[in-house]
Amino acid sequence: MGDSLLSVGIDVGTSTTQVIFSVLTIKNRGGAFGAPDFAITHKEVTYRGAVHTTPLRDAAHVDARALRALVESEYARAGVAVGGTDTGAVIITGESARKENARSLLTELSGFAGEFVVAAAGPDLESRIAGQGSGAQAASEAQHCRVANFDIGGGTTNIAVFDDGRLDAVGCYNIGGRQLRFLPGGQLIDCSESAQAIAQAAGLALAPGQTPSIEVLRRLAGAMASLLERAIMPGVSDPLAERVRTVGSAPLVLRRPVDAVSFSGGVADCVYHSGHAPFAFGDFGVLLGEAVRHSRLFGAHKVLTPAETIRATVIGAGSFTLTLSGSTIGYTNAGLFPLKNLPVFACGAAREEALFAGQPGDFAAKLRWFLDQNGCDNAALALAGRPNPGWQTLKQLAQALGLAANEALPPGQPLVLLLRHDMGKALCLALRLCLQGRPVIALDGVAAREDHYIDLGKPLMQGRVVPVVVKTLLFENGG
Numbered sequence: 001m002g003d004s005l006l007s008v009g010i011d012v013g014t015s016t017t018q019v020i021f022s023v024l025t026i027k028n029r030g031g032a033f034g035a036p037d038f039a040i041t042h043k044e045v046t047y048r049g050a051v052h053t054t055p056l057r058d059a060a061h062v063d064a065r066a067l068r069a070l071v072e073s074e075y076a077r078a079g080v081a082v083g084g085t086d087t088g089a090v091i092i093t094g095e096s097a098r099k100e101n102a103r104s105l106l107t108e109l110s111g112f113a114g115e116f117v118v119a120a121a122g123p124d125l126e127s128r129i130a131g132q133g134s135g136a137q138a139a140s141e142a143q144h145c146r147v148a149n150f151d152i153g154g155g156t157t158n159i160a161v162f163d164d165g166r167l168d169a170v171g172c173y174n175i176g177g178r179q180l181r182f183l184p185g186g187q188l189i190d191c192s193e194s195a196q197a198i199a200q201a202a203g204l205a206l207a208p209g210q211t212p213s214i215e216v217l218r219r220l221a222g223a224m225a226s227l228l229e230r231a232i233m234p235g236v237s238d239p240l241a242e243r244v245r246t247v248g249s250a251p252l253v254l255r256r257p258v259d260a261v262s263f264s265g266g267v268a269d270c271v272y273h274s275g276h277a278p279f280a281f282g283d284f285g286v287l288l289g290e291a292v293r294h295s296r297l298f299g300a301h302k303v304l305t306p307a308e309t310i311r312a313t314v315i316g317a318g319s320f321t322l323t324l325s326g327s328t329i330g331y332t333n334a335g336l337f338p339l340k341n342l343p344v345f346a347c348g349a350a351r352e353e354a355l356f357a358g359q360p361g362d363f364a365a366k367l368r369w370f371l372d373q374n375g376c377d378n379a380a381l382a383l384a385g386r387p388n389p390g391w392q393t394l395k396q397l398a399q400a401l402g403l404a405a406n407e408a409l410p411p412g413q414p415l416v417l418l419l420r421h422d423m424g425k426a427l428c429l430a431l432r433l434c435l436q437g438r439p440v441i442a443l444d445g446v447a448a449r450e451d452h453y454i455d456l457g458k459p460l461m462q463g464r465v466v467p468v469v470v471k472t473l474l475f476e477n478g479g
Helices: 064-078 094-098 102-113 123-134 136-143 193-201 214-231 239-243 268-272 285-293 312-319 349-356 363-374 391-408 424-432
Strands: 002-012 016-028 038-048 056-058 087-092 118-120 146-152 157-163 166-173 180-182 188-191 260-264 339-346 380-383 415-419 440-444 453-456 467-471
Touching (some): 002 102, 016 064, 087 123, 087 312, 087 467, 136 260, 166 214, 268 285, 391 424, 424 440
């Protein structure tokens, strides 16, 4: 027997907005007499919403009221009550993440996923979940090969490389179908800075108001496709690629070539299928898709057909953002959950060694500084931990953490610990002896770094495992 969760995925992209619902099944694979081993064993998409045009108030703002009405209508069609889901993700992606009111959109939509929701934006997270939602990760694992998935949307191309199912590298570039927009006759009405930079490097001149020839536009599309080719070449450094790399995206660095490629996102149908008129969608997507189809991305690699194209990101958001803690966890009160958007404070190897020795040192001061910088009252403290520590070692660590927590955290705030090694339950017991009533959450099996945030859901499987989402939050323009 297992527990099941109803998950929602909401993707607000540059061009389109989508909603899906999935059921996630959690089971203990350890058996009745073995050590617990909880895992998500099955994911089933139970409702696929329509592909809606993302509503805009103007070029700099998404229409939050219209967006909320759109999402409400999808809940009604799916027969799901607002707030009736157990988990999920609201992902503001592509150019929508850079709209001035992106942050307020999350507030507008936060009530839709019940008590546990991811409200996340960030190009590297989007790259990963698009690759998972497209089926590229599963194909890489099944075929024991290296697969690069190109999720080509309206504003960006997110690349995720999987090696035998493991995420190896991610990157994101400002290349997409809506980087240029046209009137039905081909008159250019908008050309992004990134498209201008690539055009200039190719010796092309473009300006709004012009009606560029198809030949010029195909040369530009070819230059974009060539840039994507070079992005997955090991050891190749391209200044132009760096110039159009999406803000907040990690440099895409590959040590070995890929074996296969796949394509998802709104432009993917134009990659795999021809026949659309050049300006059928009022943008550059058809020409960009054709250029990718005729590039070395197709000629030099095995080309996989993804399980999902335009819905890859939203399915990834609804089905792949949730992970589970380890099974040797500890917490003082189930009422502490759920917790959302806790910034991660990485302890660091040297400071962690001092804590294990019972010496808090400057830990409390560093934690207070971190909380001030993030404008928050609490954080999740990430430690590597140790395998099989003795009780005396745990007591020393607990005493040092207790002193630091009581000095740095406001009264009543729980001490939240993320541990890579399985020692959460024992450490929680040791902490309860020296924290003078402060609540504790100690979760093992969670790897997070300092630019991450976490969400913690309500404990599952009779309280023995906690659903966790590790994510990035990225917004520009203070929106």
